[in-house]
Amino acid sequence: MSHADDPDLLSRRRFLASAATAATVAATSAVAAPRVLAKSSSTTTNADADTVPFWGEHQAGITTPQQGHVYFAAFDLTTDKRDDVIALLRRWTDASAHLTQGQTAVPLTDDMANPPTDSGEAIGLTPSRLTITFGFGPGMFVTKDGVDRYGIQKHRPEALADLPRFNGDQLVPERTGGDLCIQACANDPQVAFHAVRQLSRLAYDSAKLRWAQPGFMAAQKDKGTPRNLMGFKDGSMNPPINSATMMDQYIWAGNDAGWMNRGSYLVARPIRIALEHWDRMKLGFQEQVMGRHKDTGAPLGSKHEMDGLNLDANDADGNPVIPENSHVRLGAPAVNDGAQVLRRSYSYDNGLSFTAERWPPWRQAMEFDAGLLFLCYQRDPRTGFIKIFENMSKFDMLNQFVTHVGGGVFACPPGAKEGGYVGQSLFELA
Known part of the structure; x- marks a missing residue:
């Protein structure tokens, strides 16, 4: 039996889909679950050539060859319960594993009594090399009204330091900060936006959007360094992503980084x-x-x-x-x-x-x-x-x-193992 055909796993996904849309479906109910209409939003017959693996030692979307579009979003957590954050990360991880392979975040159903389990705008589109990368902001680790909300304050990495105020900064509060972030990259802008939209829907009871920014990168005829809006090539001095030595030296957190080992730290800055x-x-x-x-x-x-x-x-x-x-x-x-x-x-x-x-x-x-x-x-x-x-x-x-x-x-944790969730290494700490 394949992982996707596991009846217990399918039952859990149906429950998550119903929970995300406020349905009152109990996991032990004798009522039959809604009939699954489709497992995949992709009609391509060669999806493997257009997909990037989700599971792995590192999160995809960091050293992955850069796709043509991004949709970046930061969220504020609205729950004070540690278990809610873990449940959200599990939902996001499970949904992302499907989305990056061209499937819907949760199975589509014909349940007419509740909102659709997917917004539907990516049905029929290819995966477009979608990657989804998650990060944790400093706000996850700070106390709120004197209370360590999630019991992880002592595990905040020293490297997750607040950025200083730099000369010339004109930071707009509505475009700054965030407890969590999602970076969705794909070769189709609708696929990238669709991914963030579905993950946002799954977070309605635990987090809310703080700011977001879509972006694009023009493909070069010679597949060389892309140009920015000033007309200059952007990224010429990047360390080579195919050099494991360089990546270990400059990009990946090392063995001394605790739960962040094999993760990386992201700085995001909209620059007008x-x-x-x-x-x-x-x-x-x-x-x-x-x-x-x-x-x-x-x-x-x-x-x-x-x-x-x-x-x-x-x-x-x-x-x-x-x-x-x-x-x-x-x-x-x-x-x-x-x-x-x-x-x-x-x-x-x-x-x-x-x-x-x-x-x-x-x-x-x-x-x-x-x-x-x-x-x-x-x-x-x-x-x-x-x-x-x-x-x-x-x-x-x-x-x-x-x-x-x-x-x-943002601290971007290491990748997740199949069956686990992104950030598990942090929340498993006592």
Whole structure:
């Protein structure tokens, strides 16, 4: 008998589906469960080529080759009961294992007396390499009204440090923080949104959405480094995801990390870009700001994108070829004690909104509410993002065009074993 055909497991999933939709179905009831109409939302005959495994040592969506779209969401927990949080994580894990394989989060039924168990907008779509990655914010570990809500405060990792207030931050409370986060990535934006929507439905009695941000990444013809909305290649200095040594050194938490061993820490930051301001700048100035050539992505003074940074090179006048306050120099490991992070960023476009520019010409108008959803993973944010961004926030020439408007830091636990749940290593601690 296959795992999917286990009658006890199927019965449990039917119960969860009913619970999520406020049905009063008891697990021991003599009444027959609603007839299952479909197990899968995918009609593809070769789903394996379009799927990413959910179970494993690490959560998918971290070192997974980047998909074309993301839907990122942060949640606030509304329950004070530890068992409710565990039940939610079990539901989310079980549902995600199905969603990433092209199935509905819970089986579809013909129960006309309750809401549908799936919203239905992804029925017929392929899995589109969907990955779902979960993270725990600092709020899960803090006391509320003097009470350690979930009995885990003492297990908060030191690496899950609150981000300092950086120079230039204009963080909007409604786009900042969160007790939990979900990063859903897929090659189809509807598949990514559908996944977060279903998980949100399963959380109605335990958590509520705090903020969310969809994003996209244009596919390159040569499958090279993608470009951001400023037109420059984004992520050229990433450590190679196919190097286990590099990932262990910079991305995965180690044996000394306790329950976070083989997990990673995520920093998420929506960054608004003043595109109207940037588009008025001369090409030469844009390249000086970035420290790279716009067409090839090569460091200034070099020909190829992956050429090493020659930070000691000077021009005929004795000035650094790569300016001292350029983006690429200030973010380089060589000037940050070797610090590196794994960028997994996406562009975003929220339409238009009224804004006042931070720099001359101090323009105030309806402008694009667009920019970069900066996502980066690391072994420890204190020696990763915080270390790198402290100087960048003060001296980077790019700051006159970008504003960090929200975000948070999250501990992304190791992957789950089949039959378990994400975060189990934390909640099994006494």
